[in-house]
Amino acid sequence: SQTIHQWxxxxxxxxxxxxxxxxxxxGTSNPNLYWYRQAAGRGLQLLFYSVGIGQISSEVPQNLxxxxxxxxxxxxxxxxxxxxxxxFYLCAWSSSGNLITYxxxxxxxxxxxxx
Amino acid sequence: AQKITQTQPGMFVQEKEAxxxxxxxxxxxxxxxxxWYKQPSSGEMIFLIYQGSYDEQNATEGxxxxxxxxxxxxxxxxxxxxxxxxxxMYFCAMREGNYGQxxxxxxxxxxxxxP
Numbered sequence: 364s365q366t367i368h369q370w371x372x373x374x375x376x377x378x379x380x381x382x383x384x385x386x387x388x389x390g391t392s393n394p395n396l397y398w399y400r401q402a403a404g405r406g407l408q409l410l411f412y413s414v415g416i417g418q419i420s421s422e423v424p425q426n427l428x429x430x431x432x433x434x435x436x437x438x439x440x441x442x443x444x445x446x447x448x449x450x451f452y453l454c455a456w457s458s459s460g461n462l463i464t465y466x467x468x469x470x471x472x473x474x475x476x477x478x
Numbered sequence: 479a480q481k482i483t484q485t486q487p488g489m490f491v492q493e494k495e496a497x498x499x500x501x502x503x504x505x506x507x508x509x510x511x512x513x514w515y516k517q518p519s520s521g522e523m524i525f526l527i528y529q530g531s532y533d534e535q536n537a538t539e540g541x542x543x544x545x546x547x548x549x550x551x552x553x554x555x556x557x558x559x560x561x562x563x564x565x566x567m568y569f570c571a572m573r574e575g576n577y578g579q580x581x582x583x584x585x586x587x588x589x590x591x592x593p
Binding site (some may be wrong): 455466 | 582
């Protein structure tokens with residue numbers, strides 16, 4: 364069966380510090396991978412998605428970046444965090460192919476607080 | 479313009495009663511998928527139900543059913559026999575695009591089930 368891991372679960376970082384959040388998927392090949400951010404009490408904002416190694420699409424221009432160094436690994440980074448980067452970050456995967464019918468499966472999330 | 483609209487920020491329902499959570503969507507694609515997710519206070523996103531744009535029958539999954547009205551572009555979630563554990567945020571989402579990579583979430587509805 365497929366599983367998706369995210370770490371760390373919680374993170375407190377000062378403004379201006381770097382960020383690296385990691386997401387890995389097990390039990391599937393060539394998944395589509397997604398990074399979302401959720402502000403407190405709000406919906407999900409798609410940040411990045413990837414349909415293959417090295418292929419990253421950005422939905423919202425900001426000080427965050429994403430990379431996919433391996434098929435089942437997706438990394439969210441920042442060189443300098445802003446206060447507005449605080450939120451709940453969710454990684455998700457879905458099967459490639461006939462995509463319309465495939466739901467996304469979400470990781471447990473990382474709660475980031477920028478102080 | 480918002481692609482997914484959920485007009486009910488919060489809903490209350492008595493235990494064992496049915497409740498309908500509204501969702502309207504906007505797309506020019508002929509092929510798309512509609513999804514509902516549940517997010518308890520723990521933060522995890524739980525997939526509930528899927529409806530394809532070409533599906534003629536309304537989707538059902540246990541106590542969940544999706545009232546799909548294509549001409550009105552609505553995809554309301556019906557929860558029958560509400561339970562206390564149903565208290566959570568509920569998100570409507572749509573998947574569209576040439577490769578189905580675009581996944582858009584609504585702002586969510588917070589459901590509270592009263593004993």
